[in-house]
Amino acid sequence: MKEFKLPRPEISKKRLLMQYLRLIPAKLGLIDTAAFILQIKRINPDDIFVVSYPKSGSTWVSFIIAYMKTGRTDTITFKEMEQIVPFVYNSQDLIDSQQSHRIIKTHRMFFDHYPRTIYIYRDYRDVLVSFYHYQVGLKYFSGSFSEFIRVRPLFNHEGSWTEHLSKAIQFKEAYPEKMLMISYESLLTDFKVNALEIARFCKFEIDDKRLDQIMEKTSFRNLKENETKHGSHFMDTTKEHFIREGRIGGWKDTFTKKDLDYLYSDHLLVSIMERLGYYPDTKSIVR
Numbered sequence: 001m002k003e004f005k006l007p008r009p010e011i012s013k014k015r016l017l018m019q020y021l022r023l024i025p026a027k028l029g030l031i032d033t034a035a036f037i038l039q040i041k042r043i044n045p046d047d048i049f050v051v052s053y054p055k056s057g058s059t060w061v062s063f064i065i066a067y068m069k070t071g072r073t074d075t076i077t078f079k080e081m082e083q084i085v086p087f088v089y090n091s092q093d094l095i096d097s098q099q100s101h102r103i104i105k106t107h108r109m110f111f112d113h114y115p116r117t118i119y120i121y122r123d124y125r126d127v128l129v130s131f132y133h134y135q136v137g138l139k140y141f142s143g144s145f146s147e148f149i150r151v152r153p154l155f156n157h158e159g160s161w162t163e164h165l166s167k168a169i170q171f172k173e174a175y176p177e178k179m180l181m182i183s184y185e186s187l188l189t190d191f192k193v194n195a196l197e198i199a200r201f202c203k204f205e206i207d208d209k210r211l212d213q214i215m216e217k218t219s220f221r222n223l224k225e226n227e228t229k230h231g232s233h234f235m236d237t238t239k240e241h242f243i244r245e246g247r248i249g250g251w252k253d254t255f256t257k258k259d260l261d262y263l264y265s266d267h268l269l270v271s272i273m274e275r276l277g278y279y280p281d282t283k284s285i286v287r
Contacts, residue, residue, distance in 0.1 A: 015039055015092060015093075018039075018041075019036070019039060022036055023036075032113060033110075033113065034108070034110035034113035034114070035113075037108070037110070038088050038092075038106065038108065038110075039088075039092050040088065040092050040095050040096055041096045043113060043114070043115070044100060044102060044115070045115055046100055046101055046102075046115065047102045047103075047104060047114065047115050047116075048102070048103045048104070048114075048115070048116045048117070048118060048201075048202060049103075049104050049105075049106055049114040049116070049117050049118070050062055050065065050085060050103060050104065050105045050106070050117075050118045050120070051105075051106055051107065051108070051109070051111075051114070051117050051118070051119050051120075051168075052107065052119065052120040052121065052122075053107065053121065053122075053127060053158065053161050053164040053165070054107050054127075054131060054158060055122075055127045055130040055131040055134060056120050056121055056122035056127055056184055057120045057122055057184040057187070058105055058107075058120055059105075060184075060187075060218065060220075060223070060246070061118065061120050061182075061187070061198070062081055062084075062085040062087075062105050063076065063081055063217075063218045063223065064195055064198060064214060064218050065084075065085050065103055065118075065198065065202065066080075066081045066084040066085050067213075067214045067217055067218065068195075068198070068199055068202065068204045068206060068214065069084055069085075069103065069202070069204065070084060073213060073217075075217070075226055075230070076217075076226075077226060077230040078226070078227060078230065079230070084103075085103050085104070085105050086098075086102075086104060086105065087105045087106070088104055088105065088106040088108075089106070103202070107158045108158065109158070109159065109163075109164060109167050109168070111167065111168065111171040111178075111179065112171070114178075115178070116178050116179070116180075116201070117171075117178065117179045117180070118179075118180045118182070118198060118201060118202075119168045119172070119179055119180065119181045119182070120182055120183070120184060120187075121165055121168065121181065121182075121183055121184065121276065122183065122184035122185070123184075123185065123248070123249075123251070123273075123278045124161045124263075124269070124273060124278065125251035125255065125263070125278070126184075126248070126249070126250055126251050127161065128145075128148075128149055128251070129145070129250060129251050129254045129255075132145050132148045132149075132254075135148070145254055145255075145259070146256065146258070146259055149259060149262065149263065150262065160269075161269070161272075162266070162268050162269045162272050165272050165276070166272060168181065169181075169272075169275075180197060180198065180201040182194050182197065182198070183276070183277075184248075185248050188246070188248060189248075191211075191215045192208075192211045192212075192215065195211055195214060195215070196211065199211075220246035252281075260280070260281075264280050
């Protein structure tokens with residue numbers, strides 16, 4: 001089996017000391033458990049968390065929200081977007097410095113602790129292809145795609161895709177007012193309807209003209225040009241694009257029938273896929 005490892009977020013000495021001092025209060029329930037694990041000081045009542053399983057479109061949605069929140073019509077770079085919708089693994093100091101109306105990106109499933117959540121999900125087959133290229137780009141994995149999907153667990157920090165989606169569905173059913181669930185595919189095929197749902201959930205005033213502008217600015221063509229011109233953390237590290245194709249069903253160009261048979265042997269995974277409208281398909285695979 002080829003080598004596979006997950007990148008672990010770096011932690012500063014200052015934040016490590018803060019976590020050490022908060023360990024006992026956290027165990028005693030005096031500090032919010034989720035805030036402790038996320039390594040931020042607190043979770044505010046008006047916070048909104050943008051959550052997804054990794055490689056499911058949360059960066060794209062963060063750009064959409066960044067344009068909505070700022071009202072900007074010029075290009076928001078990847079680094080600027082991180083200032084507007086900070087990723088909790090990279091920007092704890094920035095998050096702690098913000099007092100209110102924070103919108104925070106994460107992959108962690110602390111739905112019970114988040115005041116409100118925008119949850120983005122995507123066909124697991126496309127997720128796997130995207131994550132494979134991401135790991136290869138970072139040189140965290142050096143084998144074939146077929147070898148990659150047989151590594152278990154793929155995301156031991158975040159749990160499995162099945163666990164992630166199951167918890168999101170259960171929470172949405174129990175607290176529909178606290179979670180907006182949007183599929184990557186529906187946002188791609190019917191952008192304005194779904195972007196308007198995001199705006200309403202965040203309580204942004206957006207008119208039709210503004211939605212057209214945001215749709216253009218956050219198209220994959222423009223985001224890729226943005227990354228080429230201004231860079232991103234991923235590009236600075238790998239010299240490759242974080243934004244790839246973004247299309248639906250690209251997995252059919254990568255999976256073999258044996259790969260799909262392996263994937264579909266997980267009956268719980270298949271049941272969640274079918275519930276979300278991602279039906280098993282082997283007929284188009286001939287390799």
